[in-house]
Amino acid sequence: MEMTQPPGQPGTERRIGDVILDLKNISLSFGGVKALTDISFDVKQHEIRAIIGPNGAGKSSMLNVINGVYRPQQGEIVLRGVHRTNMDCYGAAKAGIARTFQNIALFKGMTVLDNIMTGRNLKMKTNFLQQAFYLGAARREEIAHREQAEAIIDFLEIQAIRKTPVGRLPYGLQKRVELGRALAAEPEILLLDEPMAGMNVEEKQDMCRFILDVNDQFGTTIVLIEHDMGVVMDISDRVVVLDYGKKIGDGTPDEVRTNENVIKAYLGQAHEGSAA
Numbered sequence: 001m002e003m004t005q006p007p008g009q010p011g012t013e014r015r016i017g018d019v020i021l022d023l024k025n026i027s028l029s030f031g032g033v034k035a036l037t038d039i040s041f042d043v044k045q046h047e048i049r050a051i052i053g054p055n056g057a058g059k060s061s062m063l064n065v066i067n068g069v070y071r072p073q074q075g076e077i078v079l080r081g082v083h084r085t086n087m088d089c090y091g092a093a094k095a096g097i098a099r100t101f102q103n104i105a106l107f108k109g110m111t112v113l114d115n116i117m118t119g120r121n122l123k124m125k126t127n128f129l130q131q132a133f134y135l136g137a138a139r140r141e142e143i144a145h146r147e148q149a150e151a152i153i154d155f156l157e158i159q160a161i162r163k164t165p166v167g168r169l170p171y172g173l174q175k176r177v178e179l180g181r182a183l184a185a186e187p188e189i190l191l192l193d194e195p196m197a198g199m200n201v202e203e204k205q206d207m208c209r210f211i212l213d214v215n216d217q218f219g220t221t222i223v224l225i226e227h228d229m230g231v232v233m234d235i236s237d238r239v240v241v242l243d244y245g246k247k248i249g250d251g252t253p254d255e256v257r258t259n260e261n262v263i264k265a266y267l268g269q270a271h272e273g274s275a276a
């Protein structure tokens with residue numbers, strides 16, 4: 001599990017720090033549909049922060065606001081103390097925010113290694129011509145990036161499939177590769193949209209372990225959406241709960257578990273067997 005140059009901050013001790021990302025009064029509509037209404041919550045450095053809520057609650061929209069896919073009509077995104085009314089995707093990536101998607105977004109015909117290499121695009125410093133002719137600097141850079149990608153492959157224990165086209169892999173492994181591609185960007189904040197959706201119990205346990213290891217070993221701050229309540233309650237430091245685009249709960253797993261509104265809107269449904 002030793003990486004030559006791990007993502008995030010090498011050797012960072014797992015200690016919850018100050019607020020790194022602060023969402024203030026975010027509202028987002030699509031025509032008449034209010035996806036988010038006046039949502040505020042913060043994310044502290046090194047923590048695992050979960051966003052939960054029933055289908056259509058606004059969870060993915062929230063991640064899309066954080067990494068600049070959607071522009072909120074109201075509110076502010078404060079990243080490391082810098083106030084913005086919206087992010088843009090490139091700016092978010094440059095600022096150390098990486099994400100995975102609900103539906104896997106990988107290049108299916110490309111190998112695992114090459115997919116993970118695409119995650120290093122922003123780290124490439126040589127220009128297009130240098131790369132095209134594979135000139136000295138480009139060659140050295142390529143080797144360094146490959147080493148980094150191989151280190152991620154070792155970390156995620158997918159050495160055996162490093163040359164396999166992603167499209168041929170089972171779903172659970174594709175999700176792991178997607179995590180690898182996000183890690184390749186060496187993010188400080190990692191947004192995970194349902195990283196365990198569609199997985200069997202064993203795959204879920206593996207993914208949990210990798211998420212905890214990333215957080216623990218590299219100090220990466222993690223914001224995740226997850227439907228599996230067992231997983232959420234086990235691995236999160238704090239949980240924010242959305243329902244119909246509104247925030248109805250925010251706190252530690254224990255606080256959220258006993259919050260009346262949450263029980264009524266979400267956990268209550270789970271008890272009745274209508275939610276995961």
Ligand SMILES: Nc1ncnc2c1ncn2[C@@H]1O[C@H](COP(=O)(O)OP(=O)(O)OP(=O)(O)O)[C@@H](O)[C@H]1O
Pocket residue numbers: 030033034035053054055056057058059060061062
């Ligand atoms: N691009 C879009 N255009 C129109 N409406 C959208 C768009 N994205 C989201 N919505 C609407 O915003 C609301 C919140 O959707 P969102 O996908 O954020 O919820 P979610 O909590 O992630 O749901 P799920 O758990 O089903 O993924 C829904 O009513 C959805 O239909």
